[in-house]
Amino acid sequence: MSNQMITTEDYNTQTTLPLDVNEEKSPTKRKLAPTFKPYDNRQVQVIFDLEALIPDHHVARVVDEMVEAVPDDVLFSHYKGGGRSSYHPKMMLKVILYAYSQKVYSCRGIEKLIQENIPAMWLAAMQQPDFRTINEFRGERMKSLMDELFEAMIMKLIKDNYISMENYFLDGTKIEANANKFTFVWKKSTSKFEAMLKKKIQETLQYIQQLAQEETGAIQKEIVEDPEMTEQKLEAIAAKIEEKVEGLTKEIETEQDPETRKEKRQKRSQWKKPLKLIRENFLPRLAKYKEQNETFGDRNSYSKTDKDATFMRMKEDPMKNGQLKPGYNVQMGTEGQFIVFYSIHQRPTDTRCMIPHLEKLASTSIPMPKTIIADAGYGSEENYVYALGDEKEPRFDFLIPYGTYVQEQTRKYQKDIKHAKNWIYLEHDDCFICPNGRKVLFKKYQTKKNSSGYEQSFKIYECEDCTDCPLKAKCTKAKGNRQVHWNTIFEEMKAKAKTALECEEKAAIYARRKVEVESVFGHIKGNRSFRRFSLRGLDKVHVEFGIVALAHNILKVAGIRQLLSGHSRNNTKASGEKRVVFLHLLHFRDLSDSPVLG
Known part of the structure; x- marks a missing residue:
């Protein structure tokens, strides 16, 4: 007879699962009770x-x-x-x-x-x-x-x-700020609204001038002398209009003729209208735009929740639509995957963060590294010149490719005739020979300022004649002769960077960049799940990332x-x-005598 059952009558009894066996032929088995290690979580342990x-x-x-x-x-x-x-x-x-x-x-x-x-x-x-x-x-x-x-x-x-300060691997990452991404202020919008306000102020000043044209008071004189009103001057005009309104009020109170009083009330209403605009609209808005412009600095945006945070494009974008979020640019140098130094910046791009980062590092007691390794985002003329220093001895060696370094290695780039690098240059004549065999002669020097205010010197070359050139469509889109803007200093720096990167030993060091600094970013953001700051403000964010580092x-x-x-x-x-734990169990003979439990 088959019998299947599970016995769960007692917590400490053994679970049995009888199978289909012939009870008459099977030998009698002794039932063993389960044994457990002593367990009592109510026992006092110290x-x-x-x-x-x-x-x-x-x-x-x-x-x-x-x-x-x-x-x-x-x-x-x-x-x-x-x-x-x-x-x-x-x-x-x-x-x-x-x-x-x-x-x-x-x-x-x-x-x-x-x-x-x-x-x-x-x-x-x-x-x-x-x-x-x-x-x-x-x-x-x-x-x-x-x-x-x-x-x-x-x-x-x-x-x-653990650290030798030989090689300093520099890179930046953006971390989201503890701020509302929908409470933003844009510099373009502020400039637009400020221009509209100034236009409205000028219209109001013209209205005031019309009211005062029959009088020779100070109001009209100041309007004529200072048509471009500042906050202080507008406040002075409002004070004089208030004096005018108070004078009309006194005249109305003493006037007995109803018609005259009515005319003076109308006159007073005409003066009250611009006064209200100045006090309740113009002055608060001017103060607001002034505060916003001071908050912007050289930035294009900030968040109302955290005014130090700038809107940046984050890689962690779930919608994949280039969404802007308030955040900070964290610049970090590593060696052996240790964070050697860091700095917090409000600029979205890495290019303009390198010099402030290294200047801050130089101001500390931490020794300066011998070689800086960074990606092409840092490869600008300004950064190269800073690395060389003002003196003959460079500040540090660098392994930083420029923006087109990888592109220049391709066959497509080397065969493209629109790039002056692929042309023949005659040093004694200081001219280029274009693919059509015509001379591109030196014309003039020119100085330009980039977005950071750094001045760059260019030599302008122009082709002697591009008329009827069969290669012009492939060479340039300009209507006139082809011009070449040649930055001598930057080209020299790029040649130096290229030589360093083509060295086998230094190329092996540069190849470690992704393993070094990118691994640290992955550890912090991925393994440690630190993708958003908890504190607000540049100083507190600096502290928080310091703790993370x-x-x-x-x-x-x-x-x-x-x-x-x-x-x-x-x-x-x-x-x-086998654990080294020093526990002592206290056993009380008679807890009833305890003054606490008794």
Whole structure:
């Protein structure tokens, strides 16, 4: 007889699954009761050594070591002294750095981590600052000490031979700001509305002039002398109109004739109309546009939620339509995938960020690198000249291709007759020979300014005669003779960059660029999920990314140490008896006598 059943009568009894067997022929089997290790989560347990619970190669130990290496003077100098005792800055730094290494970026999340995570408890020495205290330390205290802290950490990495400052891999990435992407202000719109306002002001001034044309008062005189009104001058006109209105009011109060009073009321209404426009419309709008222009600086946009954020095109665009979002351009230099230095910029393009970034690096105690490696986005004349320096000795070597470097290697570019680089140049005559065999002679010098204000010198060459040239359609779209704008300095710099990139040894260094800096961006944005700032404002964003950079370096150190020691994450011993945990169970004989429980 077949019998199938599952017995679940008791939690501690063994589960049986009888099969189709002949009970008469099968031998009797002894039933074994299951055995378990002692388990009672109601039993009082005391941990005497919290540090013993943390593995030797845990990232929390690296955080502790790196922060303890920072001199106390660097941290204590930012405290005034007196008043209620503050949490120790090293404890706060350790907790924040460890939280960022665990992908916890919010202050409430850090507060929860301190309460529930054993390494965080150890770093905090069982202290529990609330989220407001953490936010105040991160957003206010660290603004003044971030640069010194980062320099101290980098100098320790150099001392420990993690960084040599030989090769400096530079690149930038855009990170979204903590701002509303729909509350934007555009410079073109502001300029347009400001021009319309000035036109409206001129119309109102003409109206005022018509009202005052029969009088010889100061109002008419000032209008004639200053037709282009500023905010201060418009305020002065409004004050004089108010005097005029007050005078008419007094005259109306003393006038007895009804017809005369009616005329004066009409006159007063005519003066009140431009006065109201000036006070309630023109002056507030002028102040508003002035504030917006000051906020813009050399930018084209900003967000109302975070006025330091600029609208940029992000690669992380789910709609794939080139959507603009408020963000910051983070420039970062790496070596061995360590973040050596960083800077935050409001410009979307990398080209104009290189010099400010390196100038800021030069102002720190971190030694300047010997070679700068960057992509073609940094290959401008201005950056090349900066690398060479004003003196004979260059500031640093560079491996930076220019914009058309890769394109020039193609056969299509080398056979295209419209590029003057493919023409014959006669140095003694200072002229080019075009593909049709005609001379392109030097004509004049010309100086131009680019968008950043940098002056570039050009030599203008012009063909002696392009009339009836069969190759003109392929050579140029100009109606007249073909001109060549030749930038001698830039061409010399490009030749120097090309020579360096064609060197086998230096080409191998440049090939590491994607592995170096691009991997760091991928780690921060992909693995660490840091794609959006939590704080607002340029100073606070600088602090927040500094914490991210330090957490990245600490994780890198922890990974290297773990690799060198041969300790694998998957090699941890799962058995509870083999863990080095010092637990002591307290057994009470008679809890009824306890004053707390009795």
